[in-house]
Amino acid sequence: MEQVLQQIEQIKAEIAAYEAPNADAVEAFRIKYLGTKGLVKAIMGEMKNVPNEEKKAFGLLLNEFKQTVEARYEALKAAQESQADTAINFDISLPGYPTAVGSRHPISMVRNQIVSIFKRLGFAVAEGPEIEDDWHNFGAMNLPEHHPARDMQDTFYIAQNPDWLLRTHTSSVQARIMESQKPPIRVICPGRVYRNETISARAHCFFHQVEGLYIDEHVSFADLKQTLYFFVQEMFGKDVKVRFRPSYFPFTEPSAEMDISCLICGGKGCNVCKHTGWVEILGCGMVHPKVLENLGIDPNKYTGFAFGMGVERITMLKYQIKDLRLFSENDVRFLQQFTAAL
Numbered sequence: 001m002e003q004v005l006q007q008i009e010q011i012k013a014e015i016a017a018y019e020a021p022n023a024d025a026v027e028a029f030r031i032k033y034l035g036t037k038g039l040v041k042a043i044m045g046e047m048k049n050v051p052n053e054e055k056k057a058f059g060l061l062l063n064e065f066k067q068t069v070e071a072r073y074e075a076l077k078a079a080q081e082s083q084a085d086t087a088i089n090f091d092i093s094l095p096g097y098p099t100a101v102g103s104r105h106p107i108s109m110v111r112n113q114i115v116s117i118f119k120r121l122g123f124a125v126a127e128g129p130e131i132e133d134d135w136h137n138f139g140a141m142n143l144p145e146h147h148p149a150r151d152m153q154d155t156f157y158i159a160q161n162p163d164w165l166l167r168t169h170t171s172s173v174q175a176r177i178m179e180s181q182k183p184p185i186r187v188i189c190p191g192r193v194y195r196n197e198t199i200s201a202r203a204h205c206f207f208h209q210v211e212g213l214y215i216d217e218h219v220s221f222a223d224l225k226q227t228l229y230f231f232v233q234e235m236f237g238k239d240v241k242v243r244f245r246p247s248y249f250p251f252t253e254p255s256a257e258m259d260i261s262c263l264i265c266g267g268k269g270c271n272v273c274k275h276t277g278w279v280e281i282l283g284c285g286m287v288h289p290k291v292l293e294n295l296g297i298d299p300n301k302y303t304g305f306a307f308g309m310g311v312e313r314i315t316m317l318k319y320q321i322k323d324l325r326l327f328s329e330n331d332v333r334f335l336q337q338f339t340a341a342l
């Protein structure tokens with residue numbers, strides 16, 4: 001009897017100290033103590049040797065002992081399972097989830113590219129306000145009030161002050177430069193402009209321009225042509241041809257529009273070039289003497305050329321984008337296609 005009680009105490013101490021670092025050790029515990037040939041069963045077997053009058057007390061003791069062992073087993077099992085839940089069960093050496101990085105907007109990329117080409121030719125970059133006064137947007141540019149050519153650029157006026165408007169072209173920045181600097185002047189003016197147009201695949205109420213201006217003594221139309229020719233080759237590649245068509249702008253004389261051979265069909269004729277083989281990319285000309293005079297530059301001493309292009313148009317040609325609205329819809333499926341950082 002005494003011996004059995006001692007054994008029970010020993011086992012109790014043993015199981016309290018039992019550690020099960022894994023599921024196998026938990027199972028080994030079960031087999032050793034609770035299995036059909038386990039220690040608990042063996043001790044239960046001692047019952048038959050106990051005198052009848054002590055059977056009741058001994059039975060209670062044995063029961064309590066069995067429950068202690070079972071409780072310990074359940075505790076070890078639960079600890080093991082919860083450990084398995086939080087255990088690292090994947091390959092921690094695998095690369096993590098990539099951080100989502102944005103990309104530049106295609107309009108910014110192409111604008112930067114245009115700017116960098118002209119910078120290499122020695123052009124400085126100038127910016128100006130988007131809310132302009134009538135003088136810098138129109139008056140100085142040889143478009144006095146009631147001039148019919150104002151209709152070419154459907155203007156948003158500011159309700160509080162009829163002299164204010166949203167600039168319709170970045171020529172207004174050129175006016176500010178001519179007003180404040182002395183020739184030689186060689187600047188490009190990138191920026192957003194606004195026109196009251198119905199939004200469609202080919203027109204929007206705002207778009208982006210890069211306009212350029214070069215004023216010095218003896219600047220000629222040949223300089224203009226060569227500058228723009230260089231630009232086209234850098235922008236679209238050496239195989240692209242250019243042609244100039246006579247045109248009209250109030251602020252230049254003579255004026256021209258420049259076409260490039262169609263990038264899609266190589267000049268053979270397709271839908272994009274409306275089967276002409278040519279697409280228009282910019283307006284240009286020699287700065288009108290009246291404009292120079294308006295802004296305090298002596299037209300007898302200086303001549304200059306100017307040009308202006310739409311960044312959206314160049315981008316659409318470069319990437320064969322057919323709908324202008326895509327640029328301002330902020331659809332990441334569209335935007336994430338332009339990942340090259342420029």
Ligand code: PHE
Pocket residue numbers: 168169170171211249252283284285306307308309
């Ligand atoms: N300012 C003109 C426009 O917005 C473009 C242009 C600039 C044309 C300079 C000729 C010379 O349409």
